[in-house]
Amino acid sequence: MNRPSPAPHLALPGGAGLAGLRACLPVMIGYFPVAVTFGIAGLATGLSPLQVVLISMLVYAGASQFLLLASIKAGTPWLWVVALCSLLNARHLLYGPLLSRMLPQRLRSRLKIAFLLTDEVFATAFSRIEQVAPAHRNRWMTLLGLGAWLTWIAGTAVGVYAGDGLERHYPMLSQVMRFALPALFLALVCQSTTRVLRWPVMAALAVGAAFAASGHTTLAILAGAVAGCVCQRPRKEAV
Amino acid sequence: MTGSGLEFWVAVVAMAVITYLTRALPFLLSARSRLLRRLAEGSSLAALGPALLAGIAAAVIVPDIMALRGWPQWLPYAGGLLATALAARRLGNAGVAVIAGVAVYGVLLALARHAG
Numbered sequence: 001m002n003r004p005s006p007a008p009h010l011a012l013p014g015g016a017g018l019a020g021l022r023a024c025l026p027v028m029i030g031y032f033p034v035a036v037t038f039g040i041a042g043l044a045t046g047l048s049p050l051q052v053v054l055i056s057m058l059v060y061a062g063a064s065q066f067l068l069l070a071s072i073k074a075g076t077p078w079l080w081v082v083a084l085c086s087l088l089n090a091r092h093l094l095y096g097p098l099l100s101r102m103l104p105q106r107l108r109s110r111l112k113i114a115f116l117l118t119d120e121v122f123a124t125a126f127s128r129i130e131q132v133a134p135a136h137r138n139r140w141m142t143l144l145g146l147g148a149w150l151t152w153i154a155g156t157a158v159g160v161y162a163g164d165g166l167e168r169h170y171p172m173l174s175q176v177m178r179f180a181l182p183a184l185f186l187a188l189v190c191q192s193t194t195r196v197l198r199w200p201v202m203a204a205l206a207v208g209a210a211f212a213a214s215g216h217t218t219l220a221i222l223a224g225a226v227a228g229c230v231c232q233r234p235r236k237e238a239v
Numbered sequence: 240m241t242g243s244g245l246e247f248w249v250a251v252v253a254m255a256v257i258t259y260l261t262r263a264l265p266f267l268l269s270a271r272s273r274l275l276r277r278l279a280e281g282s283s284l285a286a287l288g289p290a291l292l293a294g295i296a297a298a299v300i301v302p303d304i305m306a307l308r309g310w311p312q313w314l315p316y317a318g319g320l321l322a323t324a325l326a327a328r329r330l331g332n333a334g335v336a337v338i339a340g341v342a343v344y345g346v347l348l349a350l351a352r353h354a355g
Binding site for chain 2 (some may be wrong): 023026027028029030031033034051054055058059060062063064066067068072075078081085087088089090091092093094095096097100103107110111113114117119120121123124127134148150152159172175176177178179180181182183184185186187188189191193200201203204205207208211212213214217220221222224225226227229231233
């Protein structure tokens with residue numbers, strides 16, 4: 001990901017919180033259809049509405065949540081699911097060090113923000129937080145994260161309680177909304193691919209696609225990740 | 240694993256705790272931690288995040304593509320992916336890219352059905 005160039009701190013009309021929510025708007029619009037899809041898919045897996053909404057509230061990680069549904073469908077052992085979830089989430093370990101110098105120093109504030117640190121929230125914060133005055137960053141970041149989290153929960157609830165009606169009355173709308181998930185992952189890949197990481201990402205895509213095409217979708221994720229890491233050369237050689 | 244019983248809740252709580260820990264651990268560890276700095280910077284593990292995302296993208300998109308039948312399904316899907324990729328590269332915002340991709344997919348799907 002490109003490092004943002006330093007920019008003068010923005011004046012924040014309406015306060016830092018409102019600015020955080022404004023920065024969150026594209027994330028909210030992107031999350032809503034995916035969350036609705038998750039709600040519909042959760043019910044289709046045989047879970048109760050409360051179970052589906054609680055997953056979104058507690059786990060709050062799109063890829064892991066869909067993995068959970070796929071595992072319930074396939075009858076995968078829960079330990080295997082948890083292990084895969086850990087691997088999927090390992091990328092989050094990178095976000096803290098990258099954001100650390102821009103976030104408030106208080107550990108308590110950081111630990112609250114950590115719960116809300118999804119891929120999209122991280123990407124938004126990474127590109128914009130330097131434009132927010134340091135004193136306002138805690139509030140800005142909190143509202144950015146809360147806006148995304150509440151949208152995710154609300155979207156899941158809509159999918160659970162109104163998804164069936166949406167499917168019946170607007171079948172094409174439902175089909176179009178399901179495209180949000182592949183679009184979201186493609187957008188994240190495009191966004192996170194820097195010049196240096198171009199070949200590792202291509203390798204991960206190629207190997208992942210080969211495994212997925214042969215019907216091994218869970219292995220595709222792992223094999224893609226391994227292929228990407230193997231292809232990554234040390235920085236001084238890669239540049 | 241099934242959707243009922245203790246196993247389900249153990250898995251959900253474990254996933255919630257693990258997800259939170261992966262987000263919070265870097266803040267709990269020293270800011271001067273060499274390992275974390277290596278993760279964020281030049282080491283081969285720096286490719287792990289983007290490579291994982293690419294692996295997930297392949298796992299989500301490829302089965303969809305294999306289920307497509309005929310150009311009225313192919314064209315909207317390919318157009319939607321292309322619009323998403325272009326918007327993500329040009330605008331650098333995943334949310335906006337998703338909206339652009341979904342909109343293009345929807346319009347092409349409607350046109351294909353109209354034409355068919």
